[in-house]
Amino acid sequence: MSRHADPRLSDASVFPDPVYKETVLRPLFDGAKTHHVEGFRAIDRAHLVMLTETGILPRETAGRIARALDEIDAEIDPAALSYTGEVEDFFFLIEAELRKRLSPDDTGCLHTGRSRNDIDHTLFKLALKPRLDRLAAKLRALIAATLALAEREKATLIVAYTHGQPAQPTTFGHYLAAAIEVMLRDHERLMQARELLDLSPMGAAAITTSGFPLDRARVAQLLGFAEPLENSYGCIAAIDYVTATYSAVELVFLHLGRLIQDLQVWTAFEVGQLYVPNAFVQISSIMPQKRNPVPIEHLRHLSSQAMARARLVRDVVHNTPFTDMNDAEGETNEAGYQAFATGERVLDLLAALLPSMSVDGRRVAENIRRSCITITELADTLVRREGLSFRAAHEIAASVARAVVALDGDLPRDGYAPFLEAFRHHTGREPALTAGDFAGVVSPENFVAVRERFGGPGPQALGKALAGYRARLDAADGAAADIAMREQAARQELDAAFAALMETA
Structure with a gap:
C-alpha cells in the first residue's frame, strides 16, 4: 500500500476491538446496568411525555413507543445481562430493543431533540x-x-x-x-x-x-x-x-x-x-x-x-x-x-x-489535679478582684502552678500557701482572697460556671x-x-x- 493511501479505504477492522471491549466497554456497561437502569427508564419516559405534550411527536406514535418501553422493562432483567459487544453501551441496547418492537418509522423518534x-x-x-x-x-x-x-x-x-x-x-x-x-x-x-x-x-x-x-x-x-x-x-x-x-x-x-x-x-x-x-x-x-x-x-x-x-x-x-x-x-x-x-x-x-x-469522672479529676488546668481562672480573678493587670496576675498564677506541680499536689488544697508567697512578692501587699475563696476560684466547677459568655461552657450559654x-x-x-x-x-x-x-x- 502506498504510504500516501487513505487508511480508511483499507480498514477492515470491526468494532469493538476485543481489548477495548474488555477494558472499557464491558466495565461501562456493567456500571450502567448496576447504577443507572432506573435513571435511563425515567429519562426515556419523561422525554417521551414531553415530546407528546409539545406536539413534537403524534400521540399515536408516542403510545406505541410507550408500550415498547414497557415491554422492555417487563421482559429484560438488566442484572442478568452480559456485555457482548453487539451494541456500544446500555443506551444503544435500549435502542436495539426498541427496533425489535417498533416499525422503522417509529424506532428513532424517542431520541428526537436529545443526545447522550x-x-x-x-x-x-x-x-x-x-x-x-x-x-x-x-x-x-x-x-x-x-x-x-x-x-x-x-x-x-x-x-x-x-x-x-x-x-x-x-x-x-x-x-x-x-x-x-x-x-x-x-x-x-x-x-x-x-x-x-x-x-x-x-x-x-x-x-x-x-x-x-x-x-x-x-x-x-x-x-x-x-x-x-x-x-x-x-x-x-x-x-x-x-x-x-x-x-x-x-x-x-x-x-x-x-x-x-x-x-x-x-x-x-x-x-x-x-x-x-x-x-x-x-x-x-x-x-x-x-x-x-x-x-x-x-x-x-x-x-x-x-x-x-x-x-x-x-x-x-x-x-x-x-x-x-x-x-x-x-x-x-x-x-x-x-x-x-x-x-x-x-x-x-x-x-x-x-x-x-x-x-470517667475519676480519671478526669485526677488529670485536672495533676495538670493544674484551672489556674487561668486564678489569673482572671486576680484581675477582677485584686485590680492587677493580667500580665502580673498571669505571673503570680504561673508561680503557683509550678509550685503545686512540683509538690504533685492538689491546687485547691495545696495552692494557697504558694499563692500568698507569690502575691506578696509581686505586689508587696496581702491579698483579699481567703483560703476558702482561693479553693472555690480554682475549682473546675467554678471554672465552667463563670464562663457564661456567648459560645462558652456555662450552663445558660451552652443550653441556649x-x-x-x-x-x-x-x-x-x-x-x-x-x-x-x-x-x-x-x-x-x-x-x-x-x-x-x-x-x-
Missing part, C-alpha cells in the same frame, strides 16, 4: 441525588445522637487539650457542641451541593439545545428536578455538580476524622477520660488485660477511605477541558459511589458508638446553643422531607402521564 451528552449528565445527577440524600440523612441522625449526648453531658467535666497537652476544663457537652456545629456546617455544604444536583441538563442535547420546541422545564419537573440548568453548554461541560458534591462529602469525613482521633486518644489508658462499653471492645488473643476499642480504629480508617475516594473524583477531573468528556462520567462517578457507601458505614457506626460512651442546634437540625429534617415529597409527587406524575400514553389507541 445531556442524558449522561442527567443520569449521573439522578444517581447522585439519592446517595447524597441518604448520606445527609445519616449525618442528621449522627447530629441528633451527638446532640442528645451533649444535652445529657452538658455539665460533665472533661479536660480540654491544646497542642496535645491538658489546657483547661470544660464539659463534654461543650466539646460535643463544637463538633455539632461543624457537622451542621458540613450538612449545609451537602445541601448546597444538592442544589446543583437539582438542576436538570435534559434538553441541552449535545451542546446547543435543539431546533425542536422542547419543554425543558416539563422534563425537569417530571424527573423530580427543581428546574432546568440554564446554559446548554454548561449542562454538558460544567461538572461543578460533581466537584461540589464530592468536595462536600470529603469535608464531612475529613472533619469527622479529627473527632475520631480525639476519641482514640481520650480512650487510651494513659488519658482514660472516656470509657467504651464492652459491646464495642475487642479482647487480645494473648494479653488477658487488654480492652481494645477497635471500632474507633475502624472509624478512623473508614473515614479516611471515604475522604480519599471523594477526593479521587476531584483529582481525576483536575486540568480536564471545559467540555463534555469521559473523565467526569461513568467510571469516575462509579468510583465516587464507593465514598458514599463507605461514608454511610462511618456515620452509622459513630452514631451508635458515641451515645454508648461515658466520661444546644437549643439553637436543635432548631437548625429540625429545619434540616423538614427541608429534606419537603424535597422527598416533591420528588415522590414527580414520580407519581410521570407514572400517570406515561400510563396515559400506553392507553393511546
Whole structure:
C-alpha cells in the first residue's frame, strides 16, 4: 500500500476491538446496568411525555413507543445481562430493543431533540441525588445522637487539650457542641451541593439545545428536578455538580476524622477520660488485660477511605477541558459511589458508638489535679478582684502552678500557701482572697460556671446553643422531607402521564 493511501479505504477492522471491549466497554456497561437502569427508564419516559405534550411527536406514535418501553422493562432483567459487544453501551441496547418492537418509522423518534451528552449528565445527577440524600440523612441522625449526648453531658467535666497537652476544663457537652456545629456546617455544604444536583441538563442535547420546541422545564419537573440548568453548554461541560458534591462529602469525613482521633486518644489508658462499653471492645488473643476499642480504629480508617475516594473524583477531573468528556462520567462517578457507601458505614457506626460512651469522672479529676488546668481562672480573678493587670496576675498564677506541680499536689488544697508567697512578692501587699475563696476560684466547677459568655461552657450559654442546634437540625429534617415529597409527587406524575400514553389507541 502506498504510504500516501487513505487508511480508511483499507480498514477492515470491526468494532469493538476485543481489548477495548474488555477494558472499557464491558466495565461501562456493567456500571450502567448496576447504577443507572432506573435513571435511563425515567429519562426515556419523561422525554417521551414531553415530546407528546409539545406536539413534537403524534400521540399515536408516542403510545406505541410507550408500550415498547414497557415491554422492555417487563421482559429484560438488566442484572442478568452480559456485555457482548453487539451494541456500544446500555443506551444503544435500549435502542436495539426498541427496533425489535417498533416499525422503522417509529424506532428513532424517542431520541428526537436529545443526545447522550445531556442524558449522561442527567443520569449521573439522578444517581447522585439519592446517595447524597441518604448520606445527609445519616449525618442528621449522627447530629441528633451527638446532640442528645451533649444535652445529657452538658455539665460533665472533661479536660480540654491544646497542642496535645491538658489546657483547661470544660464539659463534654461543650466539646460535643463544637463538633455539632461543624457537622451542621458540613450538612449545609451537602445541601448546597444538592442544589446543583437539582438542576436538570435534559434538553441541552449535545451542546446547543435543539431546533425542536422542547419543554425543558416539563422534563425537569417530571424527573423530580427543581428546574432546568440554564446554559446548554454548561449542562454538558460544567461538572461543578460533581466537584461540589464530592468536595462536600470529603469535608464531612475529613472533619469527622479529627473527632475520631480525639476519641482514640481520650480512650487510651494513659488519658482514660472516656470509657467504651464492652459491646464495642475487642479482647487480645494473648494479653488477658487488654480492652481494645477497635471500632474507633475502624472509624478512623473508614473515614479516611471515604475522604480519599471523594477526593479521587476531584483529582481525576483536575486540568480536564471545559467540555463534555469521559473523565467526569461513568467510571469516575462509579468510583465516587464507593465514598458514599463507605461514608454511610462511618456515620452509622459513630452514631451508635458515641451515645454508648461515658466520661470517667475519676480519671478526669485526677488529670485536672495533676495538670493544674484551672489556674487561668486564678489569673482572671486576680484581675477582677485584686485590680492587677493580667500580665502580673498571669505571673503570680504561673508561680503557683509550678509550685503545686512540683509538690504533685492538689491546687485547691495545696495552692494557697504558694499563692500568698507569690502575691506578696509581686505586689508587696496581702491579698483579699481567703483560703476558702482561693479553693472555690480554682475549682473546675467554678471554672465552667463563670464562663457564661456567648459560645462558652456555662450552663445558660451552652443550653441556649444546644437549643439553637436543635432548631437548625429540625429545619434540616423538614427541608429534606419537603424535597422527598416533591420528588415522590414527580414520580407519581410521570407514572400517570406515561400510563396515559400506553392507553393511546
